[in-house]
Each structure stands twice: as structure tokens, then as C-alpha cells.
Amino acid sequence: MNKMFQEEARSIEIFDECDILVCGGGAAGHSAAIAAARAGAKNIILMERYGYMGGDATGGYVIMVPHLSYKNKQFVRGLQEEWFQRLKAVPGAILGPEGDEVGSNDPALLDRWSSIWDCTSNCQDSPKRVVRSVYFEPNQLKIEMDKMLVEESARIRVYCHSWACRPIMENDAVKGVIFESKEGRKAILAKVVIDATGDGDIFSQTGAPYSETKDLDTRNVSTAMVFRVGGVDYEQFFRTNRSNPESIGKIVQGLSELVEGQRMMPLPSERNDVVWINNWIKPMNCIDVKDLTKTEMMIRTKIREIIAFLKDNAAGFDDAFLYDIAPQLGARCSRRLVGEYVMTPLDYATHKEHDDVIAWHSTICRMNDSAPVEIPYRVLLPQKVDNLLAPGRHTSADAVAFDWISLIPQCVGTGQAAGVAAAVAVEKGTTVRDVDIKRVQDILVEQDVPLPRRKDVDPELTELVEANDYGLYTKLAKMAKENPEEVLKYRQP
Numbered sequence: 001m002n003k004m005f006q007e008e009a010r011s012i013e014i015f016d017e018c019d020i021l022v023c024g025g026g027a028a029g030h031s032a033a034i035a036a037a038r039a040g041a042k043n044i045i046l047m048e049r050y051g052y053m054g055g056d057a058t059g060g061y062v063i064m065v066p067h068l069s070y071k072n073k074q075f076v077r078g079l080q081e082e083w084f085q086r087l088k089a090v091p092g093a094i095l096g097p098e099g100d101e102v103g104s105n106d107p108a109l110l111d112r113w114s115s116i117w118d119c120t121s122n123c124q125d126s127p128k129r130v131v132r133s134v135y136f137e138p139n140q141l142k143i144e145m146d147k148m149l150v151e152e153s154a155r156i157r158v159y160c161h162s163w164a165c166r167p168i169m170e171n172d173a174v175k176g177v178i179f180e181s182k183e184g185r186k187a188i189l190a191k192v193v194i195d196a197t198g199d200g201d202i203f204s205q206t207g208a209p210y211s212e213t214k215d216l217d218t219r220n221v222s223t224a225m226v227f228r229v230g231g232v233d234y235e236q237f238f239r240t241n242r243s244n245p246e247s248i249g250k251i252v253q254g255l256s257e258l259v260e261g262q263r264m265m266p267l268p269s270e271r272n273d274v275v276w277i278n279n280w281i282k283p284m285n286c287i288d289v290k291d292l293t294k295t296e297m298m299i300r301t302k303i304r305e306i307i308a309f310l311k312d313n314a315a316g317f318d319d320a321f322l323y324d325i326a327p328q329l330g331a332r333c334s335r336r337l338v339g340e341y342v343m344t345p346l347d348y349a350t351h352k353e354h355d356d357v358i359a360w361h362s363t364i365c366r367m368n369d370s371a372p373v374e375i376p377y378r379v380l381l382p383q384k385v386d387n388l389l390a391p392g393r394h395t396s397a398d399a400v401a402f403d404w405i406s407l408i409p410q411c412v413g414t415g416q417a418a419g420v421a422a423a424v425a426v427e428k429g430t431t432v433r434d435v436d437i438k439r440v441q442d443i444l445v446e447q448d449v450p451l452p453r454r455k456d457v458d459p460e461l462t463e464l465v466e467a468n469d470y471g472l473y474t475k476l477a478k479m480a481k482e483n484p485e486e487v488l489k490y491r492q493p
């Protein structure tokens with residue numbers, strides 16, 4: 001057993017009080033705070049350990065938001081689409097198919113978008129089509145996320161450089177959070193706490209059930225240290241490798257040998273002359289200090305060799321140079337809530353309807369060809385504990401479905417829903433467990449979130465999924481009808 005030290009009890013200052021406290025300003029937490037303010041909440045605090053918003057999406061240089069559409073309709077909208085509409089005003093800040101291009105099978109368009117990963121569909125059981133996925137410049141998104149908060153500054157107080165450490169509990173209810181900063185250890189009291197730390201930093205200390213199970217065949221046991229390389233011709237890189245699959249095999253192998261056998265890959269960005277180098281360092285736990293340190297130092301100390309290798313071996317990399325290194329480590333998964341509902345592959349391989357649906361999302365899952373699935377409010381809701389919600393990459397899903405529900409669109413979507421639910425609970429004086437879910441859904445639709453089976457949502461969305469059997473024409477979905485247990489063993493490559 002480790003040696004222990006008994007810390008003394010002490011009184012700490014109550015730094016502030018609010019209706020809704022959001023811990024973590026990533027895709028989920030930022031969306032929660034903004035959505036709560038727009039839903040009418042007046043007294044919101046957003047607490048963030050770093051000096052900027054966006055988490056993985058901005059600080060981790062995860063600069064691609066995939067599969068917002070199914071066929072020719074965009075199902076993922078709301079705050080996620082607002083990011084892109086705002087960034088569209090900034091020259092060169094985003095890249096991705098839009099408008100009539102989405103869903104098209106025109107060969108010229110398919111050729112145009114095939115070089116940009118995930119901008120064409122990738123389910124083998126249906127013809128290829130253009131998909132709405134968006135690449136963005138992370139620093140421009142950082143700026144835009146700040147601007148969104150400034151617009152709501154009458155309702156949201158932002159405290160950066162503040163690390164949420166412990167929930168304040170009264171029986172099974174959360175009453176606030178203790179945090180640490182350069183000012184020391186202080187407390188904030190709140191009616192509702194939204195844990196959007198991505199790692200369940202708060203819910204894991206409340207007595208709410210959660211899981212840390214790992215599955216080595218999924219993405220979520222890996223960490224990353226992303227960096228960007230400039231001076232590249234990505235189009236040349238892609239087209240050379242497409243016509244010569246052996247060359248990409250050699251590049252992947254060569255990169256892997258440089259980083260202790262781990263996987264690493266150049267991916268496109270919003271500009272042809274810049275790539276981001278994504279990596280999957282396994283098995284790593286993004287709440288383990290030693291794993292975090294190892295990932296960062298291992299990748300950083302190899303960057304010069306990696307770029308030299310690409311210059312020598314990869315088409316389009318002759319003039320490559322280090323553009324920049326992500327300011328923070330890429331965290332994929334650690335603790336996951338075991339909430340009132342747990343998403344599994346069966347949510348994708350069968351059609352499930354939920355009365356408490358708060359997002360209707362197409363995702364990267366190939367089982368249903370990325371047709372939209374219903375995400376219920378209960379995935380945000382912890383068992384046993386009150387006044388607490390948990391949107392984002394630690395929301396309630398098993399180790400496999402997690403890979404499809406933890407991406408940026410789903411973090412934004414669950415964050416937006418958590419913010420609205422907290423605002424409705426505060427307004428009506430209920431707990432978030434007993435929140436008026438119909439009111440939450442009404443506000444989400446007002447906030448441009450399409451939900452199924454509603455008269456005030458474009459009827460063509462429902463018609464499209466019904467006409468296509470909810471995407472369940474794939475071999476995997478057919479297998480699920482005969483043998484659901486087999487589907488639980490499925491791992492998407």
C-alpha cells in the first residue's frame with residue numbers, strides 16, 4: 001500500500017454562488033453554458049482549468065467534425081452548426097461540403113471530396129455519397145468560442161485557470177464544487193452542477209456509478225499528442241498514395257517504428273498546405289499522470305525525426321516544416337458515467353425511440369450507414385445522485401458505443417441539452433431528474449436542434465429515415481436482428 005498523509009480539515013472561502021455551475025469549457029461545457037443562457041438562465045458560471053475554451057477541439061488540435069448528415073439531410077445542427085456558420089465569415093477558417101453537395105453521388109464531387117477524410121460516406125453496403133463533415137482552424141474556433149461567451153456575459157461568468165477538485169455533497173445531492181487556482185482552494189455553490197470535465201472529475205466523487213473498463217480494440221484506450229506540419233501539398237500526398245497503396249503502407253509502418261510501434265497518420269486540414277498528425281498511443285489512460293507525461297514527451301521528442309522521415313518518404317512533403325504543437329494532450333477516454341441509460345451498439349444496429357430524446361444524430365457508426373440515432377436525456381443523468389448532469393466524452397455509453405458518441409458533435413449536442421435541462425429545472429424549481437422534458441425538447445428545437453416525431457421539425461427528416469429503414473439495410477444491422485449478442489462484440493475498424 002502507498003504511504004499516506006493525513007490532510008488537515010480547514011475552512012475555505014465561498015468564492016461565488018450561482019444557479020448553474022459548468023465544470024470544463026470543452027465542446028460539451030461551452031455548449032452547456034451557452035445553451036443554458038439562451039434558454040433563460042441568468043446566473044451561470046463556467047469554470048475551466050486552462051486559459052481558453054474548446055478542450056480537445058481547440059487545445060488538442062482535433063480539427064475535424066465528422067458525419068453531420070445522412071443522405072442529403074443534415075441532422076446534427078444546433079450549436080454545432082452555429083460554430084461553422086460563424087467561422088464561415090472568417091476567410092479560410094473552415095472546409096467541408098455544404099448545401100446541395102451533401103448527399104450527392106456526382107462523380108466529380110465524389111472525386112473532389114474523397115481526398116478529405118470522412119467527407120464521403122464509408123459504409124460498404126450503400127453507394128458512396130458526399131457527407132457534411134467540417135474541418136476548422138482551432139485558434140479561430142478558440143476566438144469564436146470566447147466571442148460567444150462575451151455575448152452572454154450578462155448571464156455567464158467565466159473563471160479560467162480554475163481546477164474543479166471536489167463536489168460539495170449534502171446526502172445524495174450535489175450543492176457545489178471546491179476548486180483550486182493560483183488564489184488557493186475555494187468553493188462555488190450551485191443549484192445544478194454540470195460535470196463537463198470529460199473525465200468525470202466530479203461525478204466520480206459523488207457515489208454515482210461509473211465505469212473505467214477498457215477495450216483494447218477500441219479507440220478510447222489511446223491518448224495523443226497532435227502537431228501540425230506546414231509546407232505540404234496534401235492533395236499530392238493523397239493522390240499518390242491512392243494510386244499506390246503500397247506507399248501508404250510503408251509510410252504508416254515507418255512512422256510507427258519511430259514511435260515505439262504506435263499508430264500515427266497525417267490527416268488533412270482546412271488548408272492544403274497544412275496537415276495534422278493524429279496519433280493513437282495505446283494503452284494509455286488520460287487520468288494517469290505518468291501516461292499523460294509519457295505521451296507528451298514521447299511524441300514531442302520524436303517530432304523532428306517524424307518530419308524528416310515524411311520529407312524523405314512521403315509525396316507532397318518535400319518542403320515540410322513543424323507548424324505548431326497542440327498546447328494540450330489529446331484525451332479520449334477515462335471514466336464513463338453509468339447513467340440512467342447506457343448507449344450500446346444495439347442503439348445503432350436496431351431502431352430505438354426514446355420519449356426523452358435530446359439529440360437525433362448521424363454519427364460515424366457504419367452499422368446503420370450513419371443514419372441518425374436517438375440519444376436519450378438519461379445518458380446525461382447519473383444514477384443515485386441529484387443536481388448533476390454529465391454531457392460530453394464521459395457520458396453514459398459502453399466501451400464500443402463510446403467511440404461513436406464521444407465525438408465533437410455528440411459532445412456539443414449532449415452539452416447543449418444539459419444546459420437547456422439545467423435552465424428549465426432552475427426556472428421551474430425542479431431537480432434535473434424530474435425536469436419537464438417536454439419543455440427541454442421544445443427549447444432545443446427552438447435552438448435549431450432537430451428532434452424526431454415533431455410537427456415543428458422539417459418532416460422530410462423523418463420521411464428520409466423511414467424510407468431508408470433507419471439505415472438498417474447493412475449486413476451488420478441484419479445480423480443484429482438475428483443475433484443481437486453478436487453485435488455487442490462488433491468493433492469498428
Ligand SMILES: Cc1cc2nc3c(=O)[nH]c(=O)nc-3n(C[C@H](O)[C@H](O)[C@H](O)COP(=O)(O)OP(=O)(O)OC[C@H]3O[C@@H](n4cnc5c(N)ncnc54)[C@H](O)[C@@H]3O)c2cc1C
Nearest residue numbers: 024026027028049055056164197198224330392393407408
Ligand atoms: C487525438 C484525438 C482525435 C480525435 N479525433 C476526432 C475527430 O476527428 N472528430 C471528432 O469529432 N472527435 C474526435 N475526437 C474526440 C473529440 O475530440 C472529443 O471527444 C471531444 O472534443 C471531447 O469534448 P468534451 O467537451 O467532452 O471534453 P474535452 O474536450 O476534454 O473538454 C473538457 C474541458 O474541461 C476542462 N477540464 C478538465 N478537467 C477539469 C477540471 N477538473 N476543472 C476544470 N476544467 C477541467 C478541460 O481543460 C477541457 O477544456 C478525437 C479525440 C482525440 C484526443
